Amino acid sequence: MAAEGEERRVYYDGDLEIEAYRLSGIVQKFPNHFHDCYVIGLMIGGRRHLWCRGAEYDLSAGDIVLFNPRDNHCCSPIGGEALDYRAVNIGPQVLSRLLRETGLGAEELCFAKNVLFQSDIAQPLAALYDAVAERAPKMEREEALFFLLEQLIDECAAPRSESGGDERIRLACGYLEEHFAENVALGDLTALTGYGKSYLIRSFTKETGLSPYRYLQTVRLGRAKRFLESGVPPVEAADLAGFADQSHFTNFFKEFTGVTPKQYQRIFCSGVAPSKGDA
Incomplete structure (x- = not known):
């Protein structure tokens, strides 16, 4: 059962084939894990300490988190503050198709950074979340998604590493x-x-x-x-x-x-x- 004051909402948009979700009043720590999808998240309130791919960050309202598929990460509250967070999840195949549709010549995206502090991307991300959550007309949701993708490509994309590893x-x-x-x-x-x-x-x-x-x-x-x-x-x-x-x-x-x-x-x-x- 959810703790008093917690709110967890998750929406699936079948037209866009993306998930949007909101976590508010959440104090729990999320253990080390990864996702099979791209995650684009926005801190609305509270403070969190994030560990991702060997680096550490202190997050607060207005900061953006970006996870590529398989980027391992975990986070915990700072000072016991409750989290208020919005995010969208996009599967790799869906994102590849969307990138082709942008006409910008990109078919693959790799986030160069996992955190963007006080980023302008907060506004288009919040707009996309609201459009999905409020079940806005399809065209409005599509415009919000592509506007966000174009900013991500311009500001956050990096060549995908071909390093072999073990x-x-x-x-x-x-x-x-x-x-x-x-x-x-x-x-x-x-x-x-x-x-x-x-x-x-x-x-x-x-x-x-x-x-x-x-x-x-x-x-x-x-x-x-x-x-x-x-x-x-x-x-x-x-x-x-x-x-x-x-x-x-x-x-x-x-x-x-x-x-x-x-x-x-x-x-x-x-x-x-x-x-x-x-x-």
């Missing part, structure tokens, strides 16, 4: 992403990479920002979201995604998303998740 750790990541529903053990990864268990854990964490188990659980969370979006009941989605039991799945899901699996699924039935106390 090939064997990439193999381990691929194995976890392919076998997410199975009872994967460290021995499976050491057999694949040739690394000892201790060295594997250190190398994997250094390369990805997450331990192998946290990486696997985050992949499972992403798959569970897709199952829920397609109408699979939460109990079945938990099993298909590889979670041991429904209680663990529900607790883990809310810890990382701020809403329960049932609330998340209702986004795709009614367009908005319940905001308070609805499991």
Whole structure:
């Protein structure tokens, strides 16, 4: 059940194929994790300490956060202040299509920075969130989305890095992403990479920002979201995604998303998740 004063709302726009969400009155810490989508967020109120890809930031109202897919991050409140936050999530394939439609010659976007302090991008981002949340006419929502994308391309884009990294750790990541529903053990990864268990854990964490188990659980969370979006009941989605039991799945899901699996699924039935106390 949500704490008194908390409000969590999530909207899915089927026309734009994006998610918009609001977290207000939230004091909880969000543990280290990543998203499979691009996240563009705006601090409205409160202060948060953010860890992302080995760097640390103190965020306040007016600051923008930008996460590429798989950018590991976590955050916690500063001084016990409650978070007030708006954001939009855009899947990589959807963003690639949208970028082509801008006509600006970009087909891929990589955010050069994870934080923009007191950025002018706050206004178009807030406008897009409001348009989606208020179910504005389609043309208004489309204009708001493309106006935001053009500013992001102009101010935040960087060439995508082609650095190789550790090939064997990439193999381990691929194995976890392919076998997410199975009872994967460290021995499976050491057999694949040739690394000892201790060295594997250190190398994997250094390369990805997450331990192998946290990486696997985050992949499972992403798959569970897709199952829920397609109408699979939460109990079945938990099993298909590889979670041991429904209680663990529900607790883990809310810890990382701020809403329960049932609330998340209702986004795709009614367009908005319940905001308070609805499991």
